[in-house]
Amino acid sequence: MLRANTLKTLVRPAFLSSVAGLAIASPAYAQDTETRIETDAEAVAEADAPAIIVTGTRQSDRSAADTVAPVDVVGSAELNNTADADIGNVLRVSVPSFNVGTQPISDAATLVRPANLRGLSPDNTLVLVNGKRMHRAAVIAFLGGGISDGSQGPDISVIPSIAIKQLEVLRDGASSQYGSDAIAGVLNFILKDAPDGGTVSAQWGQTYEGDGDKYSIAGNVGIGLGSTGFLNLSGEYGEQDATVRSVQRDDAAALIAAGNTDVADPAQIWGQPNVNDDMKFYANMGVDFTPEISFYAFGNYAERNVDGGFFFRNPTNRGGVYEGPTVDPATGQPLAAADGGVPSVLVGDLSIDTAGDCPAGIPLTNGGLIPDPTILAQVSADANCFSFVELFPGGFTPRFGGDVEDYSAAAGIRGQLFGGLDFDLSYRHGRNKTSFSIRNTVNASLGPNTPTEFNPGGYAQTENVVNLDLGYEIPVGGGSIYIASGAEYRDEEFTITAGDPASFALGPLAQPSAAYPTGQGFSTSSNGFPGFATNAAGSSKEDNKAAYIDIEADLVDALTLQGAVRYEDTKSFGDTVTWKLGALYKLTDAWRLRGTYSTGFRVPTAGQANVINITTQFSNGELQDEGTFPLNSAAGLIVSDYVAGNDVILLGDGSTGAGGVRPTLGSEKSDSFTLGVAGDFGDFTVTLDYFNIKLRDRISRSSAISFPAALCYLADVDGVATGCPANYNDPDETLPSPAELLTQLDAAGSLNRGDFTGFEDLVSFSYFNNDFDTRTQGLDFVANARLYPFESGTTRATLAINWTDTKVTDAGSTISATRQRQLEEGLPQWKGFLNLTHEQGRFRGLLRANYFGSYYEAHLEDSTLPIDAGAELTFDVEAAYEVLDGLELAVGAQNVLDNYPELNPYSGIVGAKYGERSPFGFNGGNYYLRARFQW
Known part of the structure; x- marks a missing residue:
């Protein structure tokens, strides 16, 4: 029976005093046994029995203690007795090698946060639900802190924790068993399958700062289907308010001090985003047709809205919106700085006549911070003249977010035929769709006619998987050999939906173009997240066919052997063969020695191979637009020629890489080795496992490369006269704008201007x-x-420690030194926790200490802003009491001592009080109350 928690008080000081003295913890992290909270002797005995697992083995009666590779089992109680409803945050303190960040300003990664297992990219971890491959999220994490850049993994946050019976974590390479992606390991979420009973819970919490309020209401119910079936339903609904961990930016503070009263304080928000209408639903069912044959099905539906902040647009110098030329301080007409010209705010001529009466810019006074009031009044009074200080005099900060929708359905039939042939035939369909939105921003090229809210379009990922698994056990002497084989067909489709026309429009005040050859220097598209133009919209498909054989042999009591081989063939990236060998040897009744060697692979997703995206990043001290192009696109061909044709290519962070090799995109390959020892002494178990994963040809986004330089290279090759300097790879040279170059190259026949809509x-x-x-x-x-410790009580203690070290062994031509350091030091090398749980009568409690080691952050992805953050120790507590039979009340706190990461030494640049990559977040402590009823 699940416990209930005690509510001592709603007042924070009393709350802290009531929980700080409790030596307690959520249910222990389980290595070789599944952890449950039970009361009667029979249930406790069941909880302490070896956990039967289905991950990493094809046999139905294998325990976690007898596998050739380490499999951790995290029970339902631990997943639900926590401050968080987001399963990613729960696993961060339940699986030591699992990391997930807060992602405050990360474009699409804010909507679906990338998570890392054993220090690798999110899409190096295979996620299963009931043993079946989960579909990917539509979101590609373009801003992933170096490690997750370009990743496209599943969105595990759509799984309500109340639906999970247990989570099995295979810490081993498993591509030969499950296919592409299973390089870092496998997360297998096993859904509840009880035919009766149920649980209802409600939880509320907030940070110690008084923000970030969040609540969730969840329920689970089991329904019998006749005498041989079940239907188990789970649902959750909740919301989470944003947090603010900002200081005022230095430039915004200077504007206010100079007299600009329209600047917000803070001008830019750093914190977790708002999550609205977060709904999750899962259904799991099964029916036995006969004692040997059963039908099963499961599926989900989830949706949520996410809304977060972006970078502040300074009303004096945001390029393409506010920043004008140097002008005569008396007239606002162009004048070189050497001749006394001063910075200005850009002015557009709405008559599309640059020889008209509009000044070129509004001179900036008060040290370049305040537009000259006289000339500003002239611009405002003239219907043909326009400046964005009229619309947003204090600058603006876009709000970015979107709607995420996820659903799936799986069905299959399994059982045993011919007295011993196990079979499982299944089909699974899944789809994840993200529709982006951005507001409080402009398409500057449209001038005063710009909307301030846009639908930039969206991504969708659709997958279908058909599986057939067969298995047969052959008795051999005193042991047996289990032979499993099977086949799989999987296809995926990645779709880009165009945004509304205004989100990518090339308006009359834009940079030079064929339509507006004079140009006026205003940026196109929705500022901050440009909409997907019609040339970017469309669908891309990929498919995969596979066959495998997997053998497990228990020939003698002391030895278990495993071997697997898998063949896969993809439509676009060829075929591959992977294999695995493993063994477990029982040294004594208590000690086991185990190890594996395996090869693995991962093919690019359809999205990674074909996505077109533009995002705004902070680079070299200012906001810049960076694009991602597929190599088979018109832009990608220029990229390929530029990289191959130059002895040196200029990376976006100012560093260089050797050119001369035409870039390609293909599969990445891995070799994995594990060796471990496990000891079981009844009330004490211990495991120690070493792993080594070598990854070749890793799939990732290149570091940023100068787009104007690539266009100058094309002009050079084609002999087109442009304003490009002779050495366009010199970072000290000033290059023409992309819009100017695109117009000139189009006129010369070197490219089709329409292929580059939105790239101006x-x-x-x-x-x-x-x-x-x-x-x-x-x-x-x-x-x-x-x-x-007491006659009627039980205390459990779990110590889990992970050390992970990554080295870039071969850096290619398009990976910067900053990116290398992010890969090697962006996650803590050391991470772990100590759980103490106590159960006595109607009371249970938890005390957990979490250790996060030191790490490196390139603040704002800028190598000149390094943060070498130190280690941190946080504590979580929870106390619970069953006030009535089945009704539990709980009070708890996460990060009870209110620890924060180190203060950001560059906080004045964009207002981030703390670094954005902290492994335990930057919101400080939070407390929560929970009521739960179980029957």
Whole structure:
């Protein structure tokens, strides 16, 4: 029976005093046994029995203690007795090698946060639900802190924790068993399957700062279907308010001090986003047709709205919106700085006549911070003249977000035929769709006619998987050999939906173009997140066919052997064969030695191979537009020629890489090795496992490369006269704008201008390729102890420690030094926790200490803003009491001592009080109350 929690008080000081003294914790992290909270002796005995697992093995009766590779089992109680409803945040303190960040300003990654297992990219982890491959999210994480850049993994946050019976974490390469992606390991979420009973819970919490309020209401119910079936339903609904961990930006503070009363304070918000209408639903069912044959089905529906902040647009110098030429301070007409010209705010001539009466710019006074009031009044009074200080005099900060929708359905039939042939035939369909939105922004090229809210379009990912698995056990002497084989067909489709026309329009005040050859220097598209133009919209498909054989042999009591081989063939990236060998040897009744060696692979997703995207990033001290192009696109061909044709290519962070090799995109390959020892002494178990993963030709986005330089290279090759300097790879040279170059190259016949709609303001570009190799090694240590300090009580202790070290062993031509350091040091090398749980009568409690080691952050992805953050120790507590039979009340706190990361030494640049990559977040402590009823 699940416990209930005690509500001592709603007042924070009393709350803290009531929980700080409790030696307690949420249900222990389980290595070789599943953890449950039970009361009667029979249930406790069941909870302490070895956990039967289905991950990493094809046999139905294998325990976690007898697998050739480490499999951790996290029970339902631990997943639900926590401050968070987001399963990613729960796993961050339940699986030591699992990391997920807050993602405050990360474009699409804010909507679907990328998560890392064992230090690798999110799409190096295979996610299963009931043993079946989960579909990917539509979102590609273009801003992933170096490690997750360009990743496209599943969105596990759509799984309500109340639906999960147990989570099995296979910490081993498993491509030969499950296919592409299973390089770092496998997360297998096993859904509840009870035919009766149920749970209803409600939880509310907020941060110690008084913001970030969040609540969730969840329920689970089991329904019998006749005498041989079940239907288990789970649902959750909740919302989460934003947090603010900002200081005023230095430039915004200077504007206010100079007299601009329209600047917000803070001008830019750093914190977790708003999550609205977060609904999650899962259904799981099964019916036995006969004692040997059963039908099963499961599926989900989830949706949520996410809304977060973007970078502040300074009303004096945001390029393409506010920043004008140097002008005569008396007239606002162009005048070189050397001749006394001063900075200005850009003015557009709405008559599309640049020889008209409008000044070129409104001179900036008060040290370049305040538009000259006289000339500003002249511009405002003239219907043909316009400046954005009329619309947003204090600048503006876009709000970016979107709607995420996710659904899936799976069905299958399994059982045993011919007295011993196991079979499982299944089909699964899944779809994830993200529709982006951006507001409080402009398409500057439209002038005063611009909307301030846009629908920039969206992404969708659709997948279908058909599986057939067969297995047969052959008795051999005193043991047996289990032979499994099967086949799989999987297809995926990635779709880009165009935005509304205004989100990518090339308006009359734009940079020079064929339609507006004179140009006026205003940027196109929705500022901050340009809409997907019609030339970017469309669908891309990929498919995969596979066959495997997997053998497990228990020939003698002390030895288990495993071998697997898999063949896969993809439509676009060829075929591959992967294999695995593993063994477990029982040294004594208590000690086991285990190890594996495996090869693995991952093919690019249809999205990674074909996506077109433009995002706004902070680079080299200012906001810049960066594009991502597929290599098979018109822009990608220029990219390919530029990279191959130059001895040196200029990376976006100012560093250089050797050129001369035409970029391609293909599969990445891995070699994995594990070796471990496990000891079981009844009330005490311990495991220590070493892993080593070598990844070749890793799939990722290149570092940013100068887009104007690539266009200058095309002009040079084609002999087109432009304003490009002779050495366009020199970072000190000033290059023409992309819009000017595109117009000139189009006129000369070097490209089709229409292929580059929406790219007029790009400063840099990147593309997906296979450009570097890494080696990731580490240790996982887990120890469990069960104690009986009181006659009727039980205390459990779990210590789990992970050490992970990644090195870039072969850096290619398009990976910057900053990116290399992010890959090697962007996550803590050391991470772990100590859980203490106590159960006595109607009371239970938790005390958990979480350790996060030191890490490196390139603040704003800028190598000149390094943050070397130190280690941090946080504590979580929870106390619960069953006030009535089945009704539990709980009070708890996460990060009870209110720890924060180190203060950001560059906070004045964009207002971030703390670094954005903290492994435990930057919101400080939060407390929560929960009521739960179970029957």
